Amino acid sequence: MRKVVVWSLLLLLAIFLAAPFVWMVLVSLQPAKAPIPNYDQLIPADPQWQNYRLVIFNPFVPMGRFFWNSIVVATGVVLGQLLFCSMCAYGIARIRFRGANALFFTFLASMMFAGVVTQIPVYLMMRELRWLDTFAALIVPGLSSAFNVFLLRQFMVGIPYELDEASQIDGASHFGIYWRVILPLCKPALATVAAFTFFAVWTDFFWPLLATNSMRMRTLEVGLSVFKNSYGATNWPLQMAAATVTLIPVIAAFLWAQKWFVRGIQMSGLK
Amino acid sequence: MKKQITGWLFALPATIHLLLFALLPIGYAAYLAVYKINLLQADWQYVGLGNFREIFGEGGFPNALLNSTIYTLASVPLGVIVALAVAVLVTQQIKGIEVFRTIFYLPAVCGQVAIAMIWIYIFLPKKGMINAVLGAFGLPDGTDFLGQPGWAMAALVFMSIWTGLGPRMILFVSGLLNIPSSLLEAAEIDGATPFQRFWRITLPLVAPTTYFVAVTSMIGAMQIFTPVYMMTRGGPEGSTDVVGYHIYSAAWERFRIGEASAMSFILFAAILALSALPFRNMTRQTGGMYG
Numbered sequence: 001m002r003k004v005v006v007w008s009l010l011l012l013l014a015i016f017l018a019a020p021f022v023w024m025v026l027v028s029l030q031p032a033k034a035p036i037p038n039y040d041q042l043i044p045a046d047p048q049w050q051n052y053r054l055v056i057f058n059p060f061v062p063m064g065r066f067f068w069n070s071i072v073v074a075t076g077v078v079l080g081q082l083l084f085c086s087m088c089a090y091g092i093a094r095i096r097f098r099g100a101n102a103l104f105f106t107f108l109a110s111m112m113f114a115g116v117v118t119q120i121p122v123y124l125m126m127r128e129l130r131w132l133d134t135f136a137a138l139i140v141p142g143l144s145s146a147f148n149v150f151l152l153r154q155f156m157v158g159i160p161y162e163l164d165e166a167s168q169i170d171g172a173s174h175f176g177i178y179w180r181v182i183l184p185l186c187k188p189a190l191a192t193v194a195a196f197t198f199f200a201v202w203t204d205f206f207w208p209l210l211a212t213n214s215m216r217m218r219t220l221e222v223g224l225s226v227f228k229n230s231y232g233a234t235n236w237p238l239q240m241a242a243a244t245v246t247l248i249p250v251i252a253a254f255l256w257a258q259k260w261f262v263r264g265i266q267m268s269g270l271k
Numbered sequence: 272m273k274k275q276i277t278g279w280l281f282a283l284p285a286t287i288h289l290l291l292f293a294l295l296p297i298g299y300a301a302y303l304a305v306y307k308i309n310l311l312q313a314d315w316q317y318v319g320l321g322n323f324r325e326i327f328g329e330g331g332f333p334n335a336l337l338n339s340t341i342y343t344l345a346s347v348p349l350g351v352i353v354a355l356a357v358a359v360l361v362t363q364q365i366k367g368i369e370v371f372r373t374i375f376y377l378p379a380v381c382g383q384v385a386i387a388m389i390w391i392y393i394f395l396p397k398k399g400m401i402n403a404v405l406g407a408f409g410l411p412d413g414t415d416f417l418g419q420p421g422w423a424m425a426a427l428v429f430m431s432i433w434t435g436l437g438p439r440m441i442l443f444v445s446g447l448l449n450i451p452s453s454l455l456e457a458a459e460i461d462g463a464t465p466f467q468r469f470w471r472i473t474l475p476l477v478a479p480t481t482y483f484v485a486v487t488s489m490i491g492a493m494q495i496f497t498p499v500y501m502m503t504r505g506g507p508e509g510s511t512d513v514v515g516y517h518i519y520s521a522a523w524e525r526f527r528i529g530e531a532s533a534m535s536f537i538l539f540a541a542i543l544a545l546s547a548l549p550f551r552n553m554t555r556q557t558g559g560m561y562g
Contacts, residue, residue, distance in 0.1 A: 039403035088285035097278025121296035144288035
């Protein structure tokens with residue numbers, strides 16, 4: 001009895017969660033520019049797969065270029081954060097120099113400001129540097145993150161300090177310990193940081209919207225909104241095909257990286 | 272001595288980044304907030320607290336603050352309750368439950384632009400998914416959810432339950448799995464009903480998670496931008512003009528940089544008030560520009 005209730009609730013929920021995606025795919029296969037179909041004609045008699053070709057190879061809205069931009073930006077930010085955040089975390093957690101705690105506290109405090117107050121000043125800085133509409137404006141402001149310094153520091157504090165001492169007796173430098181002892185032990189945390197950051201950057205809309213203005217430099221999220229604006233309410237099938245095209249790689253990547261991703265969310269709830 | 276230098280060298284890149292992209296911009300924003308600025312003509316005029324007086328003197332910003340408050344007070348309790356209920360469901364001992372957890376998480380990884388495009392369609396009158404379902408049951412199916420002032424905010428709240436479910440659910444799942452099963456078993460032996468067990472044992476023990484989820488959700492809700500930008504542009508009749516969108520349009524559509532900076536400080540104060548409650552529980556933000 002209880003099993004039946006649980007199963008029915010789960011299935012109902014799954015329908016609620018999945019229905020918009022199914023709806024999206026069904027609409028994307030309708031004839032372009034056709035009037036909006038009634039729900040009973042939603043399953044296309046003649047699926048228009050060329051809608052996808054029209055979206056991907058659209059001469060006015062270069063989806064391929066958007067996709068490439070998103071890959072470059074997300075990869076650049078992830079690599080930068082892996083290096084800079086782990087170095088900083090190592091300094092704070094394992095060297096424990098004078099001022100390390102004050103620095104750590106400053107990182108924590110800065111997290112509350114993120115995004116809200118800094119967006120306009122950072123935009124003006126990028127403008128002064130003439131970096132707007134370049135990869136530099138999309139990548140450099142994201143190269144380090146207080147949250148990931150925090151996360152990696154928490155992880156590194158949990159590694160036994162005898163390891164460092166033993167390596168020091170063997171004559172290892174701090175860089176050697178960082179690179180050959182601590183980083184390999186941090187692999188799970190680093191994987192989490194990478195997965196988490198990659199998705200956050202990939203789906204970020206606000207900053208690339210501000211920092212870019214040419215078609216050549218738009219990321220996929222902003223590019224998709226451009227696509228929506230240029231095909232307005234008149235062409236639902238193409239809009240839904242575009243949405244599908246952008247979601248497939250994200251969902252595939254999520255299914256692949258799920259483990260690290262979910263762990264990242266759980267870690268954010270830890271003290 | 273060498274230890275001090277080595278330590279700072281390791282921390283240097285991240286610290287410089289923090290200075291340039293967090294601390295310095297905060298100071299710069301405070302400076303911008305006391306000027307009237309015309310970006311195009313490079314014309315700066317000192318006005319002191321004039322911007323703050325002005326944004327509270329005209330109706331737009333107070334209306335946006337009110338809308339953000341309504342959105343937050345509606346979407347967070349609903350989202351938290353739904354997420355807790357779903358978490359209880361997906362922690363049942365059932366084979367293949369991970370598949371459901373994955374499905375329930377999916378909307379959270381999708382870009383908000385694509386999500387917004389799908390939901391615009393879902394909310395359409397007559398032929399959108401919701402109205403089609405209503406019509407199939409013989410109910411009125413002509414509501415333009417995003418086009419009517421009384422409905423647009425409710426539509427955004429409804430959508431946020433769907434989009435926000437994943438991360439909240441996962442946090443509750445780990446909170447629930449941390450409850451010692453011996454406690455629940457003992458209560459069962461003592462004859463407690465499932466409802467009593469949930470109300471007296473599960474709910475109090477999961478309270479720290481609830482608190483964390485509620486606070487981070489409120490911080491997120493206060494900053495909502497993308498769905499509004501994509502779906503309603505603050506309309507109809509300003510009914511969904513939330514603070515995040517209002518600041519954006521003040522700065523980048525009306526080019527009132529000084530006023531927008533002043534608004535961002537008010538929003539920051541509201542967020543600070545919320546997050547100062549549990550300082551040690553930091554937000555889920557990744558920080559930097561990708562917050």
